[in-house]
Amino acid sequence: MNHAKIFNMFILTACFAALLSFSTETCAKERKESMLERKKIKDNKISIMTRFIYFPLKEIQKKNAIYRYDVNGNKNEILEYDVEGNVIRKTVFKYNEKSLETEYTEYDAFDSQLSRHENKYDKKDNITEELFYDKNNEITYKRICKYDAQDNLIENALFDKNNKNFGIWKFNYDNKGNKSEVSTYNATGKYNGKFSYIYNSNDDMLEMYTYDKTNKITLRNSYRFDQKNLMREAIVYNATGKPSSWKKYEYDYYKDGIAVSIKPSVKTEEVKVTPITAAVTLIKPALEPTVVAVSNPVEPNTSSENTEQQNIINSTPTEKEPVKKNFYEVSDLVRDNDYNKLKKLVETEHFDINEQNPVGFTLLMLAVYWGHEGTTKYLLENGANTELKDHEGRDVRFFLELTQKKNKNISEMINDSFKK
Numbered sequence: 130m131n132h133a134k135i136f137n138m139f140i141l142t143a144c145f146a147a148l149l150s151f152s153t154e155t156c157a158k159e160r161k162e163s164m165l166e167r168k169k170i171k172d173n174k175i176s177i178m179t180r181f182i183y184f185p186l187k188e189i190q191k192k193n194a195i196y197r198y199d200v201n202g203n204k205n206e207i208l209e210y211d212v213e214g215n216v217i218r219k220t221v222f223k224y225n226e227k228s229l230e231t232e233y234t235e236y237d238a239f240d241s242q243l244s245r246h247e248n249k250y251d252k253k254d255n256i257t258e259e260l261f262y263d264k265n266n267e268i269t270y271k272r273i274c275k276y277d278a279q280d281n282l283i284e285n286a287l288f289d290k291n292n293k294n295f296g297i298w299k300f301n302y303d304n305k306g307n308k309s310e311v312s313t314y315n316a317t318g319k320y321n322g323k324f325s326y327i328y329n330s331n332d333d334m335l336e337m338y339t340y341d342k343t344n345k346i347t348l349r350n351s352y353r354f355d356q357k358n359l360m361r362e363a364i365v366y367n368a369t370g371k372p373s374s375w376k377k378y379e380y381d382y383y384k385d386g387i388a389v390s391i392k393p394s395v396k397t398e399e400v401k402v403t404p405i406t407a408a409v410t411l412i413k414p415a416l417e418p419t420v421v422a423v424s425n426p427v428e429p430n431t432s433s434e435n436t437e438q439q440n441i442i443n444s445t446p447t448e449k450e451p452v453k454k455n456f457y458e459v460s461d462l463v464r465d466n467d468y469n470k471l472k473k474l475v476e477t478e479h480f481d482i483n484e485q486n487p488v489g490f491t492l493l494m495l496a497v498y499w500g501h502e503g504t505t506k507y508l509l510e511n512g513a514n515t516e517l518k519d520h521e522g523r524d525v526r527f528f529l530e531l532t533q534k535k536n537k538n539i540s541e542m543i544n545d546s547f548k549k
Contacts, residue, residue, distance in 0.1 A: 171202030177381035489519030
């Protein structure tokens with residue numbers, strides 16, 4: 130195979146991955162999810178959301194994007210910036226008379242069209258087809274969406290302009306109608322990996338896990354909300370639990386139908402922070418509530434800022450401290466209900482089963498959420514603390530209500546533990 134063919138295959142693969150990443154923003158953003166987001170923006174009278182990329186070791190945060198909304202909560206425009214504060218991309222959205230998003234167009238810094246995306250709806254206002262256009266308005270790809278009787282998106286398939294299948298996404302939901310898991314398959318039907326989601330009581334996504342084709346975690350997104358349920362922070366962690374990116378959000382509001390700024394400026398800002406404290410906050414879950422979400426299974430950013438930050442987080446423990454397995458490696462065993470291997474880690478490598486991840490989740494919370502009776506029993510018999518709470522003040526009973534696998538024995542074990 131010559132270099133030209135190798136290069137073309139690389140470009141094709143990259144394009145495919147980029148197109149699949151649109152799923153959480155378009156067809157995969159089911160009607161419920163989209164309506165909740167729009168209602169939140171409208172009810173809080175948000176006119177602008179500013180997203181910052183935060184570099185704690187440089188002691189600065191840089192404006193990364195601005196989202197503009199109308200009074201109905203519809204997203205009108207996104208402006209994306211480079212680290213110097215220059216606009217590098219603009220996305221403009223259009224809606225129909227029902228406030229359904231009909232298309233969006235991406236432009237470069239010189240207002241030249243980069244791409245365009247169009248949605249088609251059925252009589253129930255479900256997206257049935259998405260069309261992707263290039264800079265010349267020629268169709269490059271399309272995606273077909275399928276729904277169940279409750280209008281939940283259950284499958285979408287990506288095709289090129291010649292109707293060649295590029296891959297399929299299949300969706301599952303919890304008992305509240307929230308998207309709980311998305312499995313991905315290539316054109317031949319081979320399993321590629323999946324995304325798994327955890328929500329809070331307000332149906333805001335707390336955590337999103339990305340798994341590869343061997344069902345190992347490759348990426349984790351975590352989100353933090355304020356008292357108005359507005360997102361304030363998003364952190365992405367790699368497979369070993371190290372943060373690879375950190376975004377923060379600020380908001381401007383409407384007053385009497387007029388956009389009013391409540392902060393000094395939306396220009397590139399530099400904000401002093403304590404870098405060591407910021408880094409420790411990411412790996413020492415203790416104080417503030419954090420939330421999570423998922424993204425496309427890609428390798429995390431390896432910029433110099435992240436490398437420096439990870440060096441601090443990876444500081445070598447003292448010789449007196451036992452070497453512990455990473456929380457997310459152990460949580461894989463909980464997810465797989467493999468309490469025999471978990472027992473070995475606890476006994477031989479001194480893993481603390483009451484360790485909490487950066488949003489305060491414990492192994493017991495996850496075992497209960499995934500409905501694994503054997504692991505739940507093992508954890509309780511070996512000192513799992515049911516009194517521990519996550520960063521939103523919820524104990525293991527909250528996860529008992531969320532579980533997709535209602536198990537009477539698990540319920541009795543948890544309830545009995547609180548009676549003792």
